[in-house]
Amino acid sequence: MKTDYNEDIRLFKYRSTFFWYLALVIGCLILPLLLDEYLISQLTFICMYAVAAVGLMLLTGYTGQISIGHAAFFAIGSYTSAILTAKGVPFILALPAAGILAGFVGVIIGRPILHLTGLYLAIATMGFAFIVDEILVRWESLTQGNMGFYVDPPSIGPFIIDTELRYYYLTLVVLILTLFAARNILRSPTGRAMIAIRDSEVAAEAMGINLAKFKTIAFAVSAFFAGVAGSLYAHKLFFINPESYTILLSIELLAMIIIGGLGSLHGAVFGAVFFIFLPQVIIMTKDYMPVYIQNQTGLEPALFGLLIVLVMLFEPMGIYGRWLKTKFYFEMFPLYKKDSFKREKKYQKAERH
């Protein structure tokens, strides 16, 4: 029973939720101590992609604007951070600068194209990504073009982040901060305005929401997180070139949030886990498969693709949807009914449709 409005604006609804998240964070801190270097680096990739996915989730999952140009913001972040640190700027400044520049470009690009909707917007963002790609290739004095750019391991003050473990902790901290920021936006007027735009643009406008302004904010914030993720990516790989930022990366990010479950921050993280972790699982389980399957060429990508198809077929709400159902099952046990989540649609369709 709630007795105070303060309870409604809490970050964690129940005290138990807070403890579960605390346990999760502690788990994330301890886990790498049990794993080898390679798996730790995979965890790092999960955190890194999750940061970008959270950004895209704000734009696509919450504001309803599709972008297949996020690789460009990722690239802008990577190159900004790489170039700044090469010029002697400390990493701790270069990381946010990467996000800020990406966000700034997001404002400039977003303002004119965001009155487009749906697929038209998606294609426009793709066009923007092509332009950025071309600039990275041609502006050789700054980016060294297709030759690529060598990046130093980051350091914070005298502390050099040069092992897999340290880098994992760095990306984990960035991911946690990202989730905090995203959560705070979502429980404030801006987040609500974003959701309003997604659900009904006319009504949002009639509520006094400036569509152009809030779409641009969503685009900029989203680009900011993509830029930060890009910076983390550059300092992880030590070498970047324009080929790392193709449209495939944009589409992977989009796939992550759709598989994870549109419209939830959990979904963004689940999607990143699915995308990085599943191929590893497939490789690991390969040894236990019959020999004639083991030796098939292209087995991993095919299985991975098949799993994506299956998730979309059987869980359109994504992994987060499945998570909710599983949780509900245990909360309601033994009263769970199979159709608890079936939505009644009788009021949704007007007679004319």
Place this chain on the structure above:
Amino acid sequence: MAFFRAENISISFGGLKALNGVSFDVRKGEIFSVIGPNGAGKTTIFNCINRFYDLDEGAFVLEDHVISKIKPHEVAEMGIARTFQNIELFKNTTVLDNLILGRHRRRRSNVFTEILFSRSVQKQELESREKAEEIIDFLDLEAYREQRVINLPYGVQKTVELGRALAMDPKLLLLDEPSSGLNVEETEDLSFWMSDIKEELGITILLVEHNMRFVQQASDRILALDFGEIITQGNPKDVLNHPEVMKAYLGEEDVFTQS
């Protein structure tokens, strides 16, 4: 002096004159209804006030401010709230969030203070929350507070939409067919709320409606439109009994006798 005024407004879509030289005044604190058969241009008036359409000629004036040149979202900032004929709620959020969204025009925070969820943002959230609770109390929505709108019955959705408009603290409330799709009981509740909105909250209401009994009960004055032109306006009894109005709704008398 008139509180809200339409001055000689006209708009056409291609060759169709949807509104042709329509003028009317709404006095402060009254319920002013617009009636007319389908396609008479009633909802078009609302969409023009909200600036979803551009007027070809004429102007809307709210308390001496011309509001027919401002941007759509600024209309809400001027204190005009509306509901829609086919519900336009934010479907995937809760009733509470929908109501709090009505508070958007009172927003003082910006995205940077919100990322930090600073004290001032928290205070603002609590204020919005309190206001939303007042609306919940006013419209008897307690049972639905935390429910997602998409799962609610039609009548309740209509009420939530009314609540969302009220949460904006408007001066002028535009209601587009609020009683359509409601059952008898819900329609009665609605007329009580409307008189409460008028008398307790002091909000002026501009109403578009088809339910004639409801219009007659609720309105202080009525404007009758047909084919984008005014047939007549005045007090409910006179307008509803006006021969041209009857004709607009029922057709020519001899049409029936001939067929």
